[in-house]
Amino acid sequence: MAGGRAGVAHLRGPRLLNALSKLSAADLKDALASEARALGFDCVGVTSPDAIADAAGHFRAFLDSGAHGEMDWLAANPERRADPRGLWPAVRSVIMLGLNYGSDESPLTILESRGLGAISVYAQGDDYHDLIKKRLKTLARWLVATSGCEVKVFVDTAAVMEKPLAQAAGLGWQGKHTNLVSREFGSWLFLGAIFTTLDLPRDAADADHCGSCQACLDICPTSAFPAPYKLDARRCISYLTIESKGPIPHEFRKAIGNRIYGCDDCLAVCPWNKFAQEGREAKLAAREDLRAASLAELARLDDATFRAQFTKSPVKRIGRDRFVRNVLIAIGNSGDGTLACEAKRLVTDDSPLVRGAAVWALSQLLEPKEFSELAATAMSAERDETVGAEWRAAGSVRGAAS
Numbered sequence: 071m072a073g074g075r076a077g078v079a080h081l082r083g084p085r086l087l088n089a090l091s092k093l094s095a096a097d098l099k100d101a102l103a104s105e106a107r108a109l110g111f112d113c114v115g116v117t118s119p120d121a122i123a124d125a126a127g128h129f130r131a132f133l134d135s136g137a138h139g140e141m142d143w144l145a146a147n148p149e150r151r152a153d154p155r156g157l158w159p160a161v162r163s164v165i166m167l168g169l170n171y172g173s174d175e176s177p178l179t180i181l182e183s184r185g186l187g188a189i190s191v192y193a194q195g196d197d198y199h200d201l202i203k204k205r206l207k208t209l210a211r212w213l214v215a216t217s218g219c220e221v222k223v224f225v226d227t228a229a230v231m232e233k234p235l236a237q238a239a240g241l242g243w244q245g246k247h248t249n250l251v252s253r254e255f256g257s258w259l260f261l262g263a264i265f266t267t268l269d270l271p272r273d274a275a276d277a278d279h280c281g282s283c284q285a286c287l288d289i290c291p292t293s294a295f296p297a298p299y300k301l302d303a304r305r306c307i308s309y310l311t312i313e314s315k316g317p318i319p320h321e322f323r324k325a326i327g328n329r330i331y332g333c334d335d336c337l338a339v340c341p342w343n344k345f346a347q348e349g350r351e352a353k354l355a356a357r358e359d360l361r362a363a364s365l366a367e368l369a370r371l372d373d374a375t376f377r378a379q380f381t382k383s384p385v386k387r388i389g390r391d392r393f394v395r396n397v398l399i400a401i402g403n404s405g406d407g408t409l410a411c412e413a414k415r416l417v418t419d420d421s422p423l424v425r426g427a428a429v430w431a432l433s434q435l436l437e438p439k440e441f442s443e444l445a446a447t448a449m450s451a452e453r454d455e456t457v458g459a460e461w462r463a464a465g466s467v468r469g470a471a472s
């Protein structure tokens with residue numbers, strides 16, 4: 071098998087492809103794995119399109135319980151997502167790829183520094199979607215040229231259940247926190263998929279190695295797991311700070327702490343991370359300004375400076391208003407009265423989403439008397455009903471406390 075690859079390694083261009091096209095399916099799979107590694111993928115496995123029958127039922131139960139919240143795109147065409155053949159009837163094999171993005175420091179450390187914003191590890195560098203998609207396309211082109219098959223590539227955004235497919239392809243298992251855990255890379259693998267019309271030999275599915283551990287369930291700040299292996303996305307900080315478009319429900323605001331984009335807690339505590347390795351992809355490495363960004367500076371971003379700071383970053387997707395909403399929740403949780411001036415300025419922001427979050431931040435930082443005086447003037451000028459409700463809610467809580 072390896073010999074087949076080694077035997078053609080010195081060939082180039084059409085001669086190489088001609089030689090590869092004569093390979094057996096097993097040798098072609100080996101050659102594919104070498105090609106994937108050369109492109110920067112850290113693991114690769116193959117499964118069959120009918121390998122995730124159980125996931126379909128779980129997915130339907132997830133949707134029926136409403137756990138997807140506002141993510142309507144997740145509920146659209148569930149039959150497509152539940153079975154790769156629903157998405158593309160011609161698919162014969164699913165190639166799953168993983169790219170390690172392990173960090174050089176624990177994402178839990180910054181949670182103690184309340185003046186800084188914690189951006190989850192996956193979003194501290196360039197957007198992985200762009201990077202992985204480009205590489206998947208290169209690998210897929212190689213496969214087409216080598217075998218004449220047809221292909222489709224996916225990363226994250228299509229109706230593909232990447233985690234169960236990756237488990238079926240032997241890349242790891244879905245832990246109790248529902249993400250894929252790898253014995254080699256712990257919690258830190260991005261996933262991508264290539265669907266092909268080619269029949270490739272299948273890998274054995276990985277088994278569950280969680281055992282009696284439940285560290286990820288215990289650490290979750292918002293109790294987002296109704297049971298092991300089940301997530302209520304509506305309670306997850308990743309959903310609340312990235313997917314949710316409106317005001318963040320009051321019940322979660324304190325628990326969010328200084329997490330301003332995503333959350334890594336359940337991933338970070340997994341004992342399998344003792345085998346994790348630092349990612350080797352420079353473009354995904356943390357940018358210094360995103361590793362430990364000052365809340366005061368982030369609260370001053372306008373549309374233009376937000377877009378400039380988050381060029382190529384996945385954070386850009388949520389836009390300035392939602393991002394500053396998150397920053398204000400973190401400011402409210404900072405316990406640092408000197409940050410109140412940032413929130414005061416934003417009480418007159420153009421965005422009602424930002425104004426509402428600023429009101430809450432001030433309700434956490436100002437003395438009751440100062441808050442009431444500010445409310446008396448600002449509330450009468452407020453025309454937006456949701457922001458008015460924030461003032462009233464904050465006022466009644468403060469009033470009750472004073």
Ligand code: B12
Binds near residue numbers: 125132191234258259
């Ligand atoms: C929607 C989505 C989210 C939503 C919902 C997450 C979720 N768990 O469903 C939100 C916004 C919350 C989210 C958050 C995050 N996400 Co996300 N997300 C997705 C997306 C687009 C779809 C996931 C999906 O299909 N959800 C639907 C549910 C029903 O499916 P499931 O999670 O597989 O649920 C299974 C279990 O519940 C299980 N099950 C249910 N009941 C039972 C009972 C028993 C007994 C058993 C054994 C199993 C079981 O069966 C279900 C089906 O397999 C995928 C990309 C993709 N296309 O797959 C990325 C993806 C899962 N996300 C990813 C990442 C990195 C994250 C975050 C870590 C980001 C962050 N740092 O903030 C967090 C992690 C939060 C968490 N604990 O899951 C990566 C995960 C990589 C990996 N190694 O697993 C993915 C694969 C993107 C990628 N291409 O790399 N995400």
Ligand code: SF4
Binds near residue numbers: 337
């Ligand atoms: S990402 Fe954070 S909030 Fe979401 S389930 Fe994990 S620990 Fe809980």
Ligand code: SF4
Binds near residue numbers: 283339
């Ligand atoms: S923390 Fe424990 S229970 Fe959670 S995924 Fe890791 S091994 Fe499984």
